[in-house]
Amino acid sequence: MKKLIVAIVLTGLLTNLAAQTKIVIKGIVKGDTKGYNKIYYFGDNVKEDSVVMKDGAFTISIPWEPGVVPFLYSEYDSRTMQGPPAFQLVPDGSGVIYLKVADITKGMFSGTVSGNRTAVAFHKFETGNRKLNEEIKAALEKRFPQSGKNDTNRIKALVQLKREKVLPYVTRFVEANASSYIGAYVLSRYQNMLTTADLERLYYKLSPAQQASVPGKPVGDHLNGLKLAAIGNEVIDFTLPTPEGDSISFSSLKGKYLLIDFWSSWCGPCKASFPHMKAVYKKYGGEKFEILGISIDEVRSAWLKELNNQQLPWPQVLDTKKVYISGFGVTGVPTAFLVGPDGKILMKEIGFDKNGNGQIEKKLKELFEQ
Missing domain, CATH: 2.60.40.10 (Immunoglobulins)
Structure with missing residues (x-):
């Protein structure tokens, strides 16, 4: 018994x-x-x-x-x-x-x-968030009854209403839950909507434990990346794998002007820019200029498949170490950095203009067509 x-x-x-x-x-x-x-x-x-x-x-x-x-x-x-x-x-x-x-x-x-208190808190947060977005939608329908979702004025109004209604809501929630997991999670989820100053302020309101949590740590890495990638700073060396299984270090490319292009296989604007980037590379590529493509893809096979489709002539690596966050503070792709021969960041540009009107391309013309 x-x-x-x-x-x-x-x-x-x-x-x-x-x-x-x-x-x-x-x-x-x-x-x-x-x-x-x-x-x-x-x-x-x-x-x-x-x-x-x-x-x-x-x-x-x-x-x-x-x-x-x-x-x-x-x-x-x-x-x-x-x-x-x-x-x-x-x-x-x-x-x-x-x-x-x-x-x-x-x-x-x-x-x-x-049950789980964090799940309960997030559902409450999302309920309020959905209500705000319904109010924003109703306001837009009233102001732009005949326009489509792609109307420029409607988009500008949407962004403004989000800033006026959603961002204060997010800010208050994070401040009220700074010592709990849900506060760090909501901050991480909405970090791209916040200014760098507001993001930093809210991050340092989090408790030390939440700053180090799964959602909190990437926010800290992102803020650190933004500081490291400030114009005039020297890029911290990194090494990432190539499609062939070898590796390329940033330091091995110093001595020439370098365009670092962050992209992904699922990014439409990235792929739309490639034909023009090929023309730019053909024009300037050589002893004084190079491009390094860094994919932020999570799935290696998707990256390799898209590389096969695109046939890009410049070096490519996969960001297995999330350098795009910790070293550059990138929040979306495409994002490009122009780096000088000394390894210092000269310019940052969201995207690479497929029509040739981007600031980085204008800088390249200034450098190589004098």
Whole structure:
């Protein structure tokens, strides 16, 4: 009997230990699903998969590791809505998250979240954020009833309204949650919308633990990269792998003018600029000028496939060390830096103008066509 009791206790302990290393999402969905009963999930550090609801209930079990952010949506969403809108959960550790959706026709996001406190806090944040964006959308429809989404004036108004409504909302939330994981996560998610001064101010409001957290550390790296990549600074040496499996160091390219081009296989504007960049390279490339393409792709095969499509004649490397963040503070691609023979940054430009009107190209003409 004692052995049986010990075995039962050990089994319970092992079960609890296993549960502590997973995120378990328990959901209840009400309403007519019209036979669309699958729940799909994917996300940051989450393998894409699906489960089937039974009588409106489902359970998703995901291995926990820092930085896991699951997104989920229903088969009903994908069949009846545009998108489909993925519903995001942000946990700060293992455990159970409960999701109750009272009406499937309103989408997964309409549900209530309980359990993990960070997941609850993020859902509350997103609910407020969505309300603000609906207000912005209504204001734009009223001001520009006949214009399309690509109308220049409408876009300018959208940016201004985002600054007036969304940024203060984000700022207040981060300040109120500076000592918790969710504050660091929201700051990381919205860092590209903030000025460098505001980003730095909010980052240093985070507690030391959150500055070092999975979402917090990249913000610090980004700020450090911005400082390192200031005009006039010398580029910190780095070494990255080539498509052939060799490597190229920045220091090996010193002694000539160097255009560092950050790009990716999924970036349309990057690829649109390549034909003109080839013409520029043909014109100036040689003993005094070189281009180094640095892809920020996460998937090596996608990078190699696009290189095969583009047939770019200048050296290429894959940013396996996230140099684009820690060394240059790049927030989006395409972004280009012109570096002098001494290794110091001369210019920075978002993109490379495919029509030849960019500031870097004007500088190249000044340097090589005198």
